[in-house]
Amino acid sequence: MTEVIPTKQMPPGLQVENVDxxxxxxxxxxxxxxSGHMRIIVKIDGDxxxxxxxxxxxxxxxxxxxxxxxxxxxxxPHLERPVIHDSCNILYPYVLGVEELVGIEVPExxxxxxxIAAELNRCIYIQYWLAIYGIFLGHSTMFMxxxxxxxxxxxxxxxxxxxxxTHAYFIPxxxxxxxxxxxxxxxxxxxxYFEKRIKEYADIFYDNPILKARTEDTGVLSRExxxxxxTTGSVxxxxxxxxxxxxxxxxxxxxxxxxxxxxxxxxxxYARSKVPWLDMLESCNIIRQALEKMPKSGSVRxxxxxxxxxxxxxxxxxxxxxxxxxxxxxxxxxxxxxYRLKLSVSSFRNLIALPYLLKGEKLGNMPAVYWSLNYWPVxxxx
Amino acid sequence: xxxAETKPPKATPPPKATPPENKEPPVPAFEKSYIDQITNHFxxxxxxxxxxxxxxxxxxxxxxxxxIAKFIKDNTPFDHAESVTGVxxxxxxxxxxxxxxxxxxxxxxxxxxxxLATRVPREESPNPGNDSTKLPSLRDMFYxxxxxxxxxxxxxxxxxxxxxxxxxxxxxxxxxxxxxxxxDFKNKGR
Numbered sequence: 172m173t174e175v176i177p178t179k180q181m182p183p184g185l186q187v188e189n190v191d192x193x194x195x196x197x198x199x200x201x202x203x204x205x206s207g208h209m210r211i212i213v214k215i216d217g218d219x220x221x222x223x224x225x226x227x228x229x230x231x232x233x234x235x236x237x238x239x240x241x242x243x244x245x246x247x248p249h250l251e252r253p254v255i256h257d258s259c260n261i262l263y264p265y266v267l268g269v270e271e272l273v274g275i276e277v278p279e280x281x282x283x284x285x286x287i288a289a290e291l292n293r294c295i296y297i298q299y300w301l302a303i304y305g306i307f308l309g310h311s312t313m314f315m316x317x318x319x320x321x322x323x324x325x326x327x328x329x330x331x332x333x334x335x336x337t338h339a340y341f342i343p344x345x346x347x348x349x350x351x352x353x354x355x356x357x358x359x360x361x362x363x364y365f366e367k368r369i370k371e372y373a374d375i376f377y378d379n380p381i382l383k384a385r386t387e388d389t390g391v392l393s394r395e396x397x398x399x400x401x402t403t404g405s406v407x408x409x410x411x412x413x414x415x416x417x418x419x420x421x422x423x424x425x426x427x428x429x430x431x432x433x434x435x436x437x438x439x440x441y442a443r444s445k446v447p448w449l450d451m452l453e454s455c456n457i458i459r460q461a462l463e464k465m466p467k468s469g470s471v472r473x474x475x476x477x478x479x480x481x482x483x484x485x486x487x488x489x490x491x492x493x494x495x496x497x498x499x500x501x502x503x504x505x506x507x508x509x510y511r512l513k514l515s516v517s518s519f520r521n522l523i524a525l526p527y528l529l530k531g532e533k534l535g536n537m538p539a540v541y542w543s544l545n546y547w548p549v550x551x552x553x
Numbered sequence: 554x555x556x557a558e559t560k561p562p563k564a565t566p567p568p569k570a571t572p573p574e575n576k577e578p579p580v581p582a583f584e585k586s587y588i589d590q591i592t593n594h595f596x597x598x599x600x601x602x603x604x605x606x607x608x609x610x611x612x613x614x615x616x617x618x619x620x621i622a623k624f625i626k627d628n629t630p631f632d633h634a635e636s637v638t639g640v641x642x643x644x645x646x647x648x649x650x651x652x653x654x655x656x657x658x659x660x661x662x663x664x665x666x667x668x669l670a671t672r673v674p675r676e677e678s679p680n681p682g683n684d685s686t687k688l689p690s691l692r693d694m695f696y697x698x699x700x701x702x703x704x705x706x707x708x709x710x711x712x713x714x715x716x717x718x719x720x721x722x723x724x725x726x727x728x729x730x731x732x733x734x735x736x737d738f739k740n741k742g743r
Contacts, residue, residue: 226722227722227723228721228722228723228724228725231723231724233733233740235734236733236734236738236740237740240740398632398633398657398658399632399633399696399697400633400696400697401633401634401635401695401696401697402697403635407657412657414657414663419660419663419664420607420663420664484603485610486608487608487653487666487668489635489666496635498635498636498653500636500638500651500653502638502640510640511638511640511641511734513636513638515635515636515638515653519700519701519704520635520636520697522700523696523697523699523700552723553723
């Protein structure tokens, strides 16, 4: 069909492609407001997608290369940049890994503060993601409500960390500073109100026949394929695989809390959009439990030596972020800087499902399928 | 100077913080059982780097990595690859590639991460795709390595034979410099 006839030796990476008179090639992005900072090269036959080729890399910032020339502490602010809305969770595996390398113990109270901050951040991220999903589906209320309710928790994070989105709050050995004195009361009140608000989303979004018509039975990912493709997080749990690292490999104090996982079986865009919302409700439960069990006083930080050195060796730690498993592989050679740092992030792992899901789908369903993958372009590029 | 604060916690860390030595006394039994299952089958080609709680690492020869990966896929519950890390070792004139394998299907293995590492020769002036830095692709066994291997190819210049799609992923199409994660590629201003 498309026979490639190279006329001369091409520079690396460039390709020649003959134009077909039936199949049309469409570039969605990188400037398209719906695609985010990435391009999807879609080939369509009439209304149906023949193939889709994701082309990330427009916001590649070389975080892994940068990490090799900075020490373990100065790496913290730039490593949360891939997902500023979920900065606590994306930093979590790195901080756990450095603690294991340096061999430092974290105070009990700091572990609880971390869990609370991580769950608040998860809600902040999912609300943002849900708001953008509203834009994708042309549902303006679905943009306004989550974006507005998200402010509640952002204010709360601002009280704890001093920053609205990029917190740089987790550090090896604990957290940067203690929570304010009246934090428990304020947090409990805000979270209870927040939970009441997001329960209303069921009526206006998830039981809404228009949203259901747009998302149900589009982009169905079967259980076997979800496992084979190595997807993670909400994509995996929407396809019926019960896998949540907070339960399967509990870190910090998650094993002392009663955490439930949300699994749906359908595997379509509707299930993938509903699992994060159920996660938010679960996060509210976790925060309430953690507030109750948290030691009321005590240190929140074990001090490190000024320029800590990791020993000879390597660690691979992972946590459940707002999108799925976030892994961090650190190779250390007894230097203040990591020899190699690899972030294995969920957006990059879930991207592999996109060409698979879009094949044979109608072009109009593309936004609903694409954003249901809980994909964050900046995180995938790193 | 400030060593006084850090000393007490250093003495207490739980066994997970043990140094990566496989001759340490407490070798976890469960981890050892599945590693033994693999090493018994390929005794000459595998070197155990460490067996720690929930984390194990095997160094294998690159000629055997396909056979070993196939064995792991067929005989152990590891069903997907979580990440592929490429590491440059200029002093040893080698590039290391580490696959992290995990399991979704077996609950007893859900904590386990098996690292399967191999080394390829490294060339001083790389010509990605046309030099000796080549490795067989594991995509047939673990489908999820597809994008990870593309990333390792562009970032370190390791060509994966048998991979259907060895194109650039994150870098610009016209990138004509060294593969950026090699150690001789220097960050500007650093």
